[in-house]
Amino acid sequence: MDKYRDPRDAVEIIDKFKTLPTIGDVKLFADEIFPGWFISSINEYCSDYPYLTDNWKTVCSLTGSKKAQIIIVDDIIDDQDHTIIKMFAECFTLSGFNVRTKNDYFECSNCGRAIPSFKLWETFKEKKFNVPETWAPTCKNCL
């Protein structure tokens, strides 16, 4: 995913980033530097996955932030060549947002809440997390 590799003017980007007053400004700046990275925002997780919300609340209490929204982005790459994109993701996380990738989460077609992909559900199940017995693309009881 080279489109999210640190640009050559990374230092200038970091300097400007530090001057941004609000999370809304950070979002606009992210759109400018990495167009198409930010895809959508979702208010809640599907209630069939309560521990996703619990984890989110834990992150918020650790960072002293309030639960804001789930942000769906194109990709998150965690290595030395992608520090700028990581800086944006961390900034949102510190502000109470839960940053997720489009491959891992999508919206329930009935209610719009965030549901993990089949692949992620399988991973959760392997780890013996409390998840539904069978995967479904919609919530059990949202209608």
Ligand SMILES: [Zn+2]
């Ligand atoms: Zn639903």
